[in-house]
Structures are given as C-alpha cells and as structure tokens.
Amino acid sequence: MSNLIKVDEEYKNWITEVSNRFRHSQLNAAVKLNADVLRFYWSVGRDIAEISEKNGYGTEFYKVISGDLNEILPDVKSFSPTNLKYMRYFYEMYPNVEKHQQVVDGFENHIVFLIPWGHNRIILDKCKGNPQKALFYVKKTLENNWSRAVLLNFLDTNLFERQGKAVTNFALTLPELESDLAQEITKDPYNFDFLSIRERYDEKELKDALMDNIGKFLLELGNGFAFVGREVRLEIGETENFVDMLFYNIKLHCYVVVEVKVVEFSARDMGQLGTYMVAVNHQLKGENDGPTLGLIICKSKDNVKAKYALEASSQPMGISEYDINTFLPENYKSSLPTIEEIEAELGDAKK
Numbered sequence: 001m002s003n004l005i006k007v008d009e010e011y012k013n014w015i016t017e018v019s020n021r022f023r024h025s026q027l028n029a030a031v032k033l034n035a036d037v038l039r040f041y042w043s044v045g046r047d048i049a050e051i052s053e054k055n056g057y058g059t060e061f062y063k064v065i066s067g068d069l070n071e072i073l074p075d076v077k078s079f080s081p082t083n084l085k086y087m088r089y090f091y092e093m094y095p096n097v098e099k100h101q102q103v104v105d106g107f108e109n110h111i112v113f114l115i116p117w118g119h120n121r122i123i124l125d126k127c128k129g130n131p132q133k134a135l136f137y138v139k140k141t142l143e144n145n146w147s148r149a150v151l152l153n154f155l156d157t158n159l160f161e162r163q164g165k166a167v168t169n170f171a172l173t174l175p176e177l178e179s180d181l182a183q184e185i186t187k188d189p190y191n192f193d194f195l196s197i198r199e200r201y202d203e204k205e206l207k208d209a210l211m212d213n214i215g216k217f218l219l220e221l222g223n224g225f226a227f228v229g230r231e232v233r234l235e236i237g238e239t240e241n242f243v244d245m246l247f248y249n250i251k252l253h254c255y256v257v258v259e260v261k262v263v264e265f266s267a268r269d270m271g272q273l274g275t276y277m278v279a280v281n282h283q284l285k286g287e288n289d290g291p292t293l294g295l296i297i298c299k300s301k302d303n304v305k306a307k308y309a310l311e312a313s314s315q316p317m318g319i320s321e322y323d324i325n326t327f328l329p330e331n332y333k334s335s336l337p338t339i340e341e342i343e344a345e346l347g348d349a350k351k
Contacts, residue, residue, distance in 0.1 A: 014051070015065075018044060019072045035113040038090075038120065041078075042113070045091030048084065089124045093131055115141045118148055126155040133160045144223045162187040166295070167303055168318035169310035174291070181252055182293055182316065185222050189321040190297055194220070199327040203262045207244065210260065224251035234279045243276050254290035255280050258297060265301035265319055267309040274315045297322050 021040055052061055062081035069079040090112075097110040112120065112135070119141055127134035137160065141151055166186035170179040194216040195209045210217045211230055218225050228246040235241070245258040257276050261269060273294045280292045294317040306319045 011051070014047060015068050015072065018047070019069060022073060022076065022078075034116060035109050038113040038117060039109075041087045041117065042091050042094070042097065044084070045087035045089070046095075048088045049091055052088075086121050086124060090120060093124060093127075093134055111135070111138050111142060116148075119146075119151055122148060122152055122155065136160045136163075150219070157191040157193070159187070162189060162191075166318040166320040167301070167306045167310065168316070169313060170293075170316050170318070172311065173314060173316040178252065178290060182318075185224065185249060185252065186295070186318050187220075187222070187320060189323045190220055192220070192322050192324045193326055195324060196328055197324065198329075201262065203260070206262055207260055210245075221247070224249050225256070226250060228255070234276065234283060236275065236279050241276065241279065243280070246280070249293070252290055252293070253288065255284060255292045257292060257294045259295070260322070261296060261298040263299055265296060265298040265306055265309075267305065267312075269296055269298070270309055270313055270317065273317065274313060277315050277317075291316060293317070295320065 021043070048061075048065065051057065062084045065084055066079050066081045070076070073079070094110070094112050097112060115138055120138075123134050123137050127137065137151065137155060140146065140154070140159070144150075146154070164184045164186055165188040166183070167188070168183060168186060170182045173179075174182055192206075192210070194213055195206075197205060197209045201209075207230070214227055218227060226248045228248055229243075230245050232243040232246045233240060234243060243257055244260065247256040247258060248254070249256050257273060257280060259269060259273050273296060277292045277294045285292060292315075294315060296317070296319045298319065298321060300321055301319055310317060310319065
C-alpha cells in the first residue's frame with residue numbers, strides 16, 4: 001500500500017471489498033455481463049468520489065488504487081488509473097441511476113448499463129457536464145445499435161442539438177402523439193458532409209450525390225426511414241409528375257416526400273410539395289398508413305418566413321437546412337466522360 005494516502009482499516013476493507021465485488025460480477029458474466037460490469041464500474045466510481053472528497057485526495061489517488069487492486073487481481077486489466085478516472089466520471093455523470101432503473105430482459109437496469117463501456121467512455125468525453133445530452137446518445141445507441149464509429153460521427157455532427165429542430169406545422173396538422181413522433185424524426189440542419197461534391201454544385205448534382213450515397217443519407221435521415229424511390233411517377237390530372245425523393249417511415253407508418261433545394265427556402269416550394277403529398281395520399285397511401293409528411297431540405301431559410309408559410313398549409317410539412325463543409329476542387333473531373341465528350345470522340349473517329 002502506498003504512503004501517498006492514509007492507509008487505515010476502512011481503506012483496506014474497501015480494496016478487499018472491491019476485489020470481491022469484481023469476482024462476483026465475473027460469476028454472473030454469462031447472463032448479463034455488460035450490465036453487471038458497468039454497474040460495478042459505477043459503484044467503484046461512487047466509492048472513489050466519496051473517499052476522495054472525504055480525505056481530500058488528488059490525482060495520485062488513482063495510481064494508488066490501481067496498484068493496490070492490480071496486486072490483488074494481477075490478471076485484470078480494468079484497473080488502470082485512466083479507467084478508474086472514467087469510473088468516477090461515469091458515476092458523476094449519472095449519480096442517481098439506482099433511482100431510475102427499469103426492467104429490461106428480466107433484469108432491473110438503467111439504460112447506461114446496457115451499452116458497451118467503450119461507447120460510454122466516448123459519450124463521457126463528448127458530453128462533459130451535460131447528463132441530458134449524454135443520455136440522449138445512450139438512448140440513440142440502444143435504439144439504433146450504433147457502432148462506436150457511428151456514435152462518434154453523430155457526436156461530432158452535434159445530433160443532440162439538431163434532432164427534432166426542423167421548423168414544422170406538425171402540431172397544427174397532426175394529432176398530439178403523431179405530431180411529437182414526426183417532430184422527433186426531423187433535424188435542422190441535416191449534415192451532408194459525407195458527399196463528394198464541387199462547391200459550385202447544382203440541384204441535380206446534389207441529388208445525384210445523395211443517391212450515390214443513399215446508405216449514408218438514410219443514416220442521416222434517421223432510424224426507420226426506408227427509401228422508396230427517386231423521380232417517382234404520379235399522374236395528376238392529365239399531367240405526369242415526378243416526386244424528387246420518396247421515403248417510408250416505418251415508425252410512423254407513413255410516406256415522406258423529401259424535396260432538396262440548393263437555394264434559400266421560398267414559399268413557392270410548398271405548393272409543389274403539398275400537391276405531391278396529396279397525390280401520394282390518394283394514389284399510394286394504404287388504409288393503415290398515416291398521413292403523408294413533407295420535408296423541404298434547403299440551403300438556407302428565414303425562420304419567420306418558414307413559420308408563416310407553414311401556418312398557411314393544411315398539409316403536415318417541415319423545413320430544414322443542410323450543411324456541407326467539405327468540397328472537391330473546382331477543377332475536379334469525374335473519371336467517367338460526359339455525353340458531350342463521348343459524342344465529340346465519336347465525331348473525331350469518323351473523320
């Protein structure tokens with residue numbers, strides 16, 4: 001035992017108790033390994049916080065605990081000073097988990113015990129001092145079975161700040177429960193940094209790039225979206241019309257018409273979108289489907305103008321912006337030749 005801390009019977013008993021608790025958690029590992037281990041980490045973090053505050057120990061205390069536990073449990077790799085610090089952060093982020101547990105898979109657990117420790121450490125790093133934000137990402141990880149890489153991506157793109165933030169009229173056009181769920185599936189802004197695109201892109205180029213990256217686009221739209229098609233044909237009166245992008249949301253059981261605009265939002269955009277939504281309701285919507293939703297994702301918007309325009313519509317719509325921060329050089333040229341280049345080469349070959 002180190003001389004850096006006050007070695008008394010209370011501390012010796014605690015070190016012994018921690019090692020016994022660890023062995024006990026290992027015995028139950030086959031049934032509920034992750035939850036047991038994380039609950040154990042949380043309890044160690046609580047103990048460290050209490051002992052440190054009681055005795056005024058500093059950062060050297062972690063090295064002492066690490067050395068003493070590794071001496072008793074030499075084959076265990078969990079007690080590095082860094083990991084012990086994370087255990088304390090874990091407790092301090094969620095000090096009241098014992099009061100807010102729920103039965104999951106037959107066991108009483110808090111959701112923070114149901115995702116891997118590596119995910120928890122990333123969340124602790126990125127959400128310091130903000131339990132609400134941290135729990136948001138814990139919940140999303142559980143709902144969507146995110147890998148660490150996907151979790152880190154959404155942390156880096158500030159999903160917590162963007163989720164449910166679109167300007168919509170859902171509260172005016174949908175029942176309360178459906179309104180809340182519909183609002184939750186929106187974002188503002190949508191992050192399109194996964195695209196490889198020139199800075200001076202046009203609308204077709206943007207939509208082509210989204211279709212080329214449909215998997216990442218669906219990931220950004222959120223869990224529950226299924227891609228139905230692009231340029232989906234609708235007969236309206238005696239004219240052919242084509243929906244830019246049509247999705248189906250499995251959670252809401254409804255179609256979602258998405259219009260992407262490379263310019264600032266204009267109230268005129270809503271007329272076309274509303275017509276497409278009504279047509280989808282008449283021609284595609286099943287008897288068990290909810291009302292079709294519409295979403296305009298534009299380069300920019302005036303929020304007041306957007307709110308006024310939405311109040312004037314009877315169709316459930318939302319308006320969001322999108323962000324792209326990385327662009328290809330303006331002189332970038334695709335590896336595939338254009339139609340004009342092919343025709344030019346064919347013309348040269350005939351000469």
